[in-house]
Amino acid sequence: MQQPATPSRRQVARCAAAVKFAKYQGLGNDFILVDNRHQLEPVVTPEQAVKLCDRNFGIGGDGVIFALPSENGTDYSMRIFNSDGSEPEMCGNGIRCLARFVAGDPRARGAGAQLVHTLAGLIQPALLPDGQVCVDMGEPILRGPDVPTTLQPTQGEAVVQQKLAVDGKEWLMTCVSMGNPHAITFGLADGSSIKVDSIDLPGIGPKFEHNPVFPARTNTEFVEVLSRSHVRMVVWERGAGATLACGTGACATVVAGVLEGHTDRSCQVDLPGGPLHIEWRESDNHIYMTGPAELVFAGSVDV
Numbered sequence: 001m002q003q004p005a006t007p008s009r010r011q012v013a014r015c016a017a018a019v020k021f022a023k024y025q026g027l028g029n030d031f032i033l034v035d036n037r038h039q040l041e042p043v044v045t046p047e048q049a050v051k052l053c054d055r056n057f058g059i060g061g062d063g064v065i066f067a068l069p070s071e072n073g074t075d076y077s078m079r080i081f082n083s084d085g086s087e088p089e090m091c092g093n094g095i096r097c098l099a100r101f102v103a104g105d106p107r108a109r110g111a112g113a114q115l116v117h118t119l120a121g122l123i124q125p126a127l128l129p130d131g132q133v134c135v136d137m138g139e140p141i142l143r144g145p146d147v148p149t150t151l152q153p154t155q156g157e158a159v160v161q162q163k164l165a166v167d168g169k170e171w172l173m174t175c176v177s178m179g180n181p182h183a184i185t186f187g188l189a190d191g192s193s194i195k196v197d198s199i200d201l202p203g204i205g206p207k208f209e210h211n212p213v214f215p216a217r218t219n220t221e222f223v224e225v226l227s228r229s230h231v232r233m234v235v236w237e238r239g240a241g242a243t244l245a246c247g248t249g250a251c252a253t254v255v256a257g258v259l260e261g262h263t264d265r266s267c268q269v270d271l272p273g274g275p276l277h278i279e280w281r282e283s284d285n286h287i288y289m290t291g292p293a294e295l296v297f298a299g300s301v302d303v
């Protein structure tokens with residue numbers, strides 16, 4: 001029987017490339033981080049990202065995040081592939097992780113502010129002495145291409161409490177973009193409020209995410225108000241499903257909370273993975289998100 005031809009070194013090289021990565025998590029929203037600053041093109045394709053994010057057959061994660069070469073005088077650029085291979089504009093928990101990863105030392109302290117180019121615009125994370133990261137997330141977008149036309153604001157403000165029928169119920173929605181789309185609900189049209197423990201995320205999340213009213217799909221946040229400065233939130237993420245935390249979602253939640261009159265501009269958002277502090281600063285209209293970002297392990301993987 002003829003033996004199979006031995007693949008040449010070039011053929012083997014084309015078959016698999018070893019990619020160094022670091023696994024980080026921000027309140028349990030976990031990512032595979034890759035230092036890709038040597039070239040513009042991500043070294044992992046969206047299809048490969050899906051495999052790497054698989055929690056049984058891969059490393060496991062909610063997405064793959066790349067530090068890319070700087071653009072327009074920034075320190076670096078960021079891109080992210082969700083675990084379904086789609087590419088969102090921004091990731092709040094992810095940029096906190098990337099800021100510490102790029103700082104070079106998972107125990108990096110107080111390394112000052114970085115300026116990051118993202119599809120959502122310029123974002124400024126700053127490492128704090130206590131190991132947390134405070135991120136200037138820029139301004140919320142209250143009307144934009146990813147805010148549903150039927151839910152577009154009427155008087156220049158965010159659409160507040162528009163009704164949306166999903167799963168036989170009429171939900172009161174406010175849509176806010178952080179560069180990526182978010183649909184936030186505090187309750188139903190019948191006046192009943194949300195109890196996050198009663199939300200069946202796998203059952204209802206996809207019915208919002210893939211609802212035709214959302215031109216770019218959507219992340220959906222279900223919010224329970226504990227006080228004007230404290231809410232609980234669970235999230236069904238676009239392209240990732242139920243995650244333990246969503247940074248952009250927490251920012252959008254506070255904007256919606258202020259616009260609907262539920263919360264103050266400085267608010268703690270409790271997620272299943274832990275709390276984030278969010279401030280929608282009146283002086284500059286920017287949103288500031290503060291929370292942790294931790295290294296889990298580093299490694300190398302063939303893609």
Ligand SMILES: N[C@H](CCC[C@H](N)C(=O)O)C(=O)O
Pocket residue numbers: 029062082087088089090091092093094180181219237238239240243245246247248249
């Ligand atoms: N799934 C999101 C991207 C990740 C956002 C989230 N993990 C965060 O921390 O902001 C989207 O498709 O818009």
